[in-house]
Amino acid sequence: MSKGDRINADKSEGRRLVAALASESHQRGDYVGWFETLYARAEHPDHIPWADMQPNPHLVEWAARTAFDGRGLSAVTIGCGLGDDAEFLAASGCEVTAFDISPSAIGWCQRRFPTSTVRYMTADLLALPQDWQFDRVVEIYTVQALPLALRSAAIHAVARLVKPEGRLLAIGRLAESPDEQVSMPWPLTREEIREYEATGLREIGFEPLHDAEGVHRFCAEYVR
Ligand SMILES: C[S@@+](CC[C@H](N)C(=O)[O-])C[C@H]1O[C@@H](n2cnc3c(N)ncnc32)[C@H](O)[C@@H]1O
Known part of the structure; x- marks a missing residue:
């Protein structure tokens, strides 16, 4: 090309x-x-293969299941793409920061949602300001889009964003074995996902998800 x-x-x-x-x-x-x-x-x-122009269904299902009420909570969406998950969290009452490494993606969000309360920003997960911390951190399909060599650094960078007593919701593809990690998106193994716990977070939920097309995903929740 x-x-x-x-x-x-x-x-x-x-x-x-x-x-x-x-x-x-x-x-x-x-x-x-x-x-x-x-x-x-x-x-x-x-x-954009991942742009469904609606919030992630597993995020929506999680919010319904937990009767999520974001009022009074700060939240961040990592690698926010075209902004649907950020807007969903804002509609749930959160004060939302949403960032992506791509300035064009951020521009697209701002054009799509001109009156949004979400603070859209261009930023690199691997080079964020040290003082960024949030009550709720949402990571969907970004760590899995990074090569295996960057995985550990990305997981630690995600975890650092979680305030004391704050929570992380992580949704991604799940590899049944490392053999599945040969092509993009590189699904995460259970072993890699466990690295969140090495950062000081405690896992409070882990749900394997299997869709009709046979794609395996996970929805995991952590607290600091
Ligand atoms: C597979 S897409 C998922 C987008 C969105 N989370 C979703 O579920 O639709 C990965 C996103 O992460 C962004 N991204 C990749 N590396 C990043 C980094 N180091 N820092 C911030 N964003 C990044 C990409 O630009 C892209 O929008």
Whole structure:
């Protein structure tokens, strides 16, 4: 794919192009640059494979199951993409910060939700201000989009955002064995997910999820 090409494809074609963009970027030793390239070139949400333009159904299910009320709580969504999960948390009453490494994704959120109360920001999970801490931290599909070599640093960076007595909700793909980690998105093994506990968080819920297409995911909750 040459520089400047615009992506003009449906979701399945989008997935193929994403794999090509990511692989080109990785070969240059740049593990995150391709996200900005993707968002900047995309002309429609269909070109972003993970952009469903609605909040993640597992987040919605978790909020309903726990009768979540965000009033009085600060929250952050990590790698917020096009902003639907951040808006969902804001509608639940939270004061929300949402960040993504891609300025184009953040611009897209701001255009989609011009009157939003969410504070949308461009930021790198691996280089955040030290004083950022929140009552609720939501990590959905971002750690799994980073190569295995960055996994541990990413997990520690996510955990650092959780205030004392705060909570983390992590949702992602679950690998049954490390053999499944050969292609993107690189699902997390149970062993990798356990690293959250090594950061000082305590696991208070872990639910394996299996959808009709046979994709295995997890929804895990932690408290500090
Ligand atoms: C697979 S997408 C998931 C997006 C969103 N969480 C969702 O579930 O739709 C991963 C997102 O993380 C962002 N991202 C990747 N690396 C990041 C980093 N180091 N810091 C912040 N955001 C990052 C990407 O730009 C992308 O929007």
